[in-house]
Amino acid sequence: MSSENHHLPNRIKLIxxxxxxxxxxxxxxxxxxxxxxxxxxxxPLWLVSAFAAFTILEPIIExxxxxxxxxxxxxxxxxxxxxxxxxxxxKKRVAIPIARVQNVTLNxxxxxQWQKLTKVSIATASTNHGIEGLELxxxxxxxxxxxxxxxxxxxxxx
Amino acid sequence: xxxxxxxHPLGLLLHIAKSIRDYWYxxxxxxxxxxxxxxxxxxxxxxVFAILIWPCIRWATLSYRVTPEAIxxxxxxxxxxxxxxxxxxxxxxxxxxxxFLAPFKLEELxxxxxxxxxxxxxxxxxxxxxxxxxxxxRYRQGVPAATTPAATADDVLGDTDPEAETAEFSVTxxxxxxxxxxxxxxxxxxxxIPLLLILLAIYNKIPRNWTDTLIxxxxxxxxxxxxxxxxxxxxxxWIGAFLWTYMRxxxxxxxxxxxxxxxxxxxxxxxxxxxPLKRIQAVRVKQNIFRQWLHIQTVQVLLASKxxxxxxxxxxxxLPAVPQSQLYDVAPPFVSWLPHHTPDLSDLNxxxxxxxxxxxxxxxxxxxxVALASFLLPHWMWxxxxxxxxxxxxxxxxxxxxxxxxxTPTLLALQTGHVxxxxxxxxxxxxIQSVRLRQSIWMKKTGLMHLIVNVRHGNKNQAIELRYxxxxxxxxxxxxxxxTV
Numbered sequence: 001m002s003s004e005n006h007h008l009p010n011r012i013k014l015i016x017x018x019x020x021x022x023x024x025x026x027x028x029x030x031x032x033x034x035x036x037x038x039x040x041x042x043x044p045l046w047l048v049s050a051f052a053a054f055t056i057l058e059p060i061i062e063x064x065x066x067x068x069x070x071x072x073x074x075x076x077x078x079x080x081x082x083x084x085x086x087x088x089x090x091k092k093r094v095a096i097p098i099a100r101v102q103n104v105t106l107n108x109x110x111x112x113q114w115q116k117l118t119k120v121s122i123a124t125a126s127t128n129h130g131i132e133g134l135e136l137x138x139x140x141x142x143x144x145x146x147x148x149x150x151x152x153x154x155x156x157x158x
Numbered sequence: 159x160x161x162x163x164x165x166h167p168l169g170l171l172l173h174i175a176k177s178i179r180d181y182w183y184x185x186x187x188x189x190x191x192x193x194x195x196x197x198x199x200x201x202x203x204x205x206v207f208a209i210l211i212w213p214c215i216r217w218a219t220l221s222y223r224v225t226p227e228a229i230x231x232x233x234x235x236x237x238x239x240x241x242x243x244x245x246x247x248x249x250x251x252x253x254x255x256x257x258f259l260a261p262f263k264l265e266e267l268x269x270x271x272x273x274x275x276x277x278x279x280x281x282x283x284x285x286x287x288x289x290x291x292x293x294x295x296r297y298r299q300g301v302p303a304a305t306t307p308a309a310t311a312d313d314v315l316g317d318t319d320p321e322a323e324t325a326e327f328s329v330t331x332x333x334x335x336x337x338x339x340x341x342x343x344x345x346x347x348x349x350x351i352p353l354l355l356i357l358l359a360i361y362n363k364i365p366r367n368w369t370d371t372l373i374x375x376x377x378x379x380x381x382x383x384x385x386x387x388x389x390x391x392x393x394x395x396w397i398g399a400f401l402w403t404y405m406r407x408x409x410x411x412x413x414x415x416x417x418x419x420x421x422x423x424x425x426x427x428x429x430x431x432x433x434p435l436k437r438i439q440a441v442r443v444k445q446n447i448f449r450q451w452l453h454i455q456t457v458q459v460l461l462a463s464k465x466x467x468x469x470x471x472x473x474x475x476x477l478p479a480v481p482q483s484q485l486y487d488v489a490p491p492f493v494s495w496l497p498h499h500t501p502d503l504s505d506l507n508x509x510x511x512x513x514x515x516x517x518x519x520x521x522x523x524x525x526x527x528v529a530l531a532s533f534l535l536p537h538w539m540w541x542x543x544x545x546x547x548x549x550x551x552x553x554x555x556x557x558x559x560x561x562x563x564x565x566t567p568t569l570l571a572l573q574t575g576h577v578x579x580x581x582x583x584x585x586x587x588x589x590i591q592s593v594r595l596r597q598s599i600w601m602k603k604t605g606l607m608h609l610i611v612n613v614r615h616g617n618k619n620q621a622i623e624l625r626y627x628x629x630x631x632x633x634x635x636x637x638x639x640x641x642t643v
Contacts, residue, residue, distance in 0.1 A: 080640065080643060081640050081643065083640075088599065089598060089599045090596065090597075090598050090599075091595075091596070091597045091598070091599075091602070092594065092595070092596050093594065093595045093596075093636075094592055094593070094594040094595075095592060095593050095594075095636060095639060095640050096591075096592045097592075097639075097640070097643035099643055100590075100591050100592065100643070124591040124592055124612070125462070125591055125614045126591045126612055126613065126614035126615070126618065126619035126620070127591055127592050127612045127619050129592065
């Protein structure tokens with residue numbers, strides 16, 4: 001694997017889009033329930049309107065931020081370390097040496113499985129770091145590489 | 159095989175004491191129920207069961223056995239637990255000896271391993287012979303760790319060669335606090351602040367008519383009484399904190415034996431903790447503002463286990479108070495990679511204009527609660543304004559204390575100034591778990607960056623954050639980290 005900056009796979013945008021729709025549906029259900037409390041238990045109306053407004057705004061903002069989120073999320077894997085970078089307004093960059101990695105977990109929900117993507121979470125002895133979506137084979141290669149290097153690093157120590 | 163042994167009957171006292179500590183509120187409940195005979199009787203029945211009968215059953219069902227391979231502890235009344243602790247897995251052994259146990263050569267023993275589950279020690283043996291800890295120690299150091307082939311997540315943290323564990327049993331370094339330094343240490347304890355808050359809360363609960371009659375009698379003295387009362391409360395809290403600290407750290411001893419650090423302290427209860435050197439993740443030198451004036455510092459080690467959980471801030475204190483000038487002579491014999499002279503920490507700093515960011519943030523944090531409080535209690539406005547002044551100086555303090563740099567090519571020093579306490583961390587590169595940089599879009603323009611270094615601490619993460627460094631300073635540490643590991 002090269003050590004240049006990688007973007008996440010393009011299809012992750014689709015997943016994020018669908019999950020924005022998903023949160024719209026979930027919020028719609030909650031708003032419906034609150035409307036029922038207004039209808040039968042006389043809860044105040046402003047609560048319903050506030051939730052309705054939030055239900056409309058939140059998915060729109062979530063969807064609007066997808067290009068931004070995609071553009072500024074990057075990862076980089078070299079022989080010694082994994083680096084991740086996210087955000088532009090609040091930019092974060094983290095370095096995790098492979099020798100410190102305790103375990104790598106691949107994790108995919110139904111949507112990610114359908115797109116043959118997977119989440120990768122990398123745990124050190126004290127922190128957890130995640131890549132939101134990688135191609136399945138790339139993720140497996142990454143996991144094997146990390147585990148191999150981690151094993152070697154451990155041998156050096158002993 | 160020897161048969162499992164019970165702990166000494168005196169341990170019952172400790173079990174009962176613990177039950178009283180856990181269920182003291184039942185006694186208060188009983189007092190409030192005195193009008194109702196039935197509930198009163200029931201409550202007392204529960205109390206007798208909880209603080210007398212239950213501890214007896216617990217004591218009777220607890221047994222232990224020491225074999226050459228492991229310690230076995232059987233416990234549990236309804237559900238039986240059978241704990242099997244191989245010596246190689248033991249992280250820390252903590253011994254507590256109350257003064258009344260000393261004549262009987264007994265002590266309380268806590269054994270902790272690296273397991274991640276709940277915050278209780280693996281085994282707690284109330285009142286066992288003092289020779290037991292020595293026996294366990296001999297097995298731990300003498301017998302090679304043949305029982306630990308199963309490498310868990312924790313083992314890779316710092317477990318090196320098992321041969322090293324067979325090393326000599328002799329004391330290679332020793333330090334005892336002198337009474338003068340201990341006095342300074344106890345006087346400057348910040349423990350009086352929580353105590354002060356409790357006392358103030360009680361003061362508020364004093365029936366109004368008492369204070370009113372007092373003030374009616376002496377209206378002309380009202381202000382003096384008020385200020386005097388306040389001073390007396392501060393004094394009581396401060397003396398209380400002084401005595402507490404003094405007793406707890408009385409005759410503090412630290413020794414290095416082979417690869418084990420051992421600390422012992424306390425007057426009425428002698429508390430001895432043994433921890434392996436290789437578990438040390440970082441060393442923290444701590445100094446609150448009062449101690450800065452008296453030039454004494456505290457040295458703690460951050461361990462990769464929940465050792466000494468009842469210690470200050472969950473960390474094992476190895477040197478409670480060392481005169482500032484002697485620190486780098488006294489500490490390195492215990493932790494060999496510490497620098498031998500005061501390091502230069504000016505490489506990372508928050509100087510010139512940048513310190514105003516820290517002042518601004520401290521004020522921003524304080525201003526909302528202060529505004530709210532002054533709105534609700536307009537009479538106390540002046541007191542709340544004082545908080546803003548304190549926040550302002552806290553910001554300046556934080557800026558002045560921030561520092562850091564490489565002490566050696568593999569040892570990073572980081573210094574922060576949170577809550578009027580200067581903390582200097584010494585972190586070897588091999589225990590840094592990850593390094594993070596943060597920069598907002600506005601900081602990009604001004605060329606600033608936050609640096610966060612993650613170290614394992616207990617079972618959790620300790621993020622050491624230096625805020626508002628110059629971007630190139632922070633980037634330098636980041637690059638150093640990537641290239642050194």
